[in-house]
Amino acid sequence: MEEKVLVTDIARFSVNDGPGFRTNVFLKGCPLHCGWCHNPETIDISPEIFWKRRLCVQCGACFDACPRQAVNPPISPEHLQEQASDYFKIIPGRCDRCMKCVEACRYDALQITGKPMSISEILDEVEKDRLFYDNSGGGMTLSGGEPTVHAHFSEELLRQSHERLIHTCLDTNGHCMWEVLEGIAKHTDIILFDLKHLDPQKHYELTGVRNDLILANLEKLCSFPVEVWVRIPVIPGFNDGIDYHKLAAEYLLGLPGPIGRIDLLPYHNWCQDKYGWLGIDWVYREVEAMDPGLLEVYAQIYREKGFTATVGGSGFEEMKKTGRMNKR
Ligand code: SF4
Ligand code: SF4
Structure with a gap:
């Protein structure tokens, strides 16, 4: 291969x-x-996840999909605004990059960086x-x-x-x-x-x-x-x-x-x-x-x-x- x-x-x-x-x-x-x-x-060198805050509607699908409790629970848009500098979707230390959350997101707010190419x-x-x-x-x-x-x-x-x-x-x-x-x-x-x-x-x-x-x-x-x-x-x-x-x-x-x-x-x-x-x-x-x-x-x-x-x-x-x- x-x-x-x-x-x-x-x-x-x-x-x-x-x-x-x-x-x-x-x-x-x-x-x-x-x-x-x-x-x-x-x-x-490994794939990473972009979380695009502006595209995220806080539906919670990524939270439900994650098998490692590595996604923060959704919060209201008002709360997100208040916590603009603190809130992030993925909790780095727990994530093993299985990408199940990315697959679950229907709004393109989670994206994988790095496409394998020959x-x-x-x-x-x-x-x-x-x-x-x-x-x-x-x-x-x-x-x-x-x-x-x-x-x-x-x-x-x-x-x-x-x-x-x-x-x-x-x-x-x-x-x-x-x-x-x-x-x-x-x-x-x-x-x-x-x-x-x-x-x-x-x-x-x-x-x-x-x-x-x-x-x-x-x-x-x-x-x-x-x-x-x-x-x-x-x-x-x-x-x-x-x-x-x-x-x-x-x-x-x-x-x-x-x-x-x-x-x-x-x-x-x-x-x-x-x-x-x-x-x-x-x-x-x-x-x-x-x-x-x-x-x-x-x-x-x-x-x-x-x-x-x-x-x-x-x-x-x-x-x-x-x-x-x-x-x-
Ligand atoms: S699934 Fe996508 S849109 Fe929904 S909360 Fe997660 S990142 Fe945001
Ligand atoms: S990549 Fe996998 S482990 Fe990491 S946050 Fe997404 S679903 Fe959870």
Whole structure:
């Protein structure tokens, strides 16, 4: 039987995750726990449940269906309003994710995040956008979560994409064994490598892991025959100072090989609903989205060092300007 991995989304027509129009495939599972994560449903490798409060009519069917008393009893809409920040449908410690409650819900208020998909099922979806790749120089971007968690699956998915002449990007945090990244990079046209912070302790505090392995992998990738774009999520209070970006520019300049491009990705909080649906109290909830215009100052620091740098990571504008099409 074909191996399957949980996919949280296949997002079409992205213009910020590699050249041209991209189809982004999000795999579930990540070894990092970044405080600002925009896709919190991709961190846990197992299926999870979204509870969409606005769709819930408090009918109680989920409460009746649960064999583990892991669902809170229904409450009146008025009571729900009063307890807006406290009441959540699922009681996490008791739930074994049997999903009987989801099956019982007739209002779509409970939804499973993560659909098991095989490589051929994913590629059949990706293929639907081929016309747009051909016209824009786009292709598939494998993202997550962290695709290297599913080492063999990701490598094979990218290899088969190349067999079908689909351009490939890998969006990675770089926290994996070099052998895994090396195997995957062989079938990837562009690696979109996340660089979150150069300081190991700061990196640990906001992501849950030190950056030693990540930096070592970035250095090795630069000597490997693959194009590397570095992506820096700019997070308020974490890596948003001019001095930090001067330091980062020096570091990137000192790498053993070229960096194709640097994308500065401004923090935003559009994902806050997802945290609510998972019943997670998000520490960044009150933090305002960054004005992308403010990041131009940082982008200029990298440009002065000779790098191509963008704010937001649009791959489409560059393609329009240069008329460059990808090799495949
Ligand atoms: S079954 Fe659905 S609509 Fe009914 S209480 Fe549960 S989540 Fe809400
Ligand atoms: S997934 Fe199963 S155990 Fe968890 S709350 Fe739903 S019915 Fe109960």
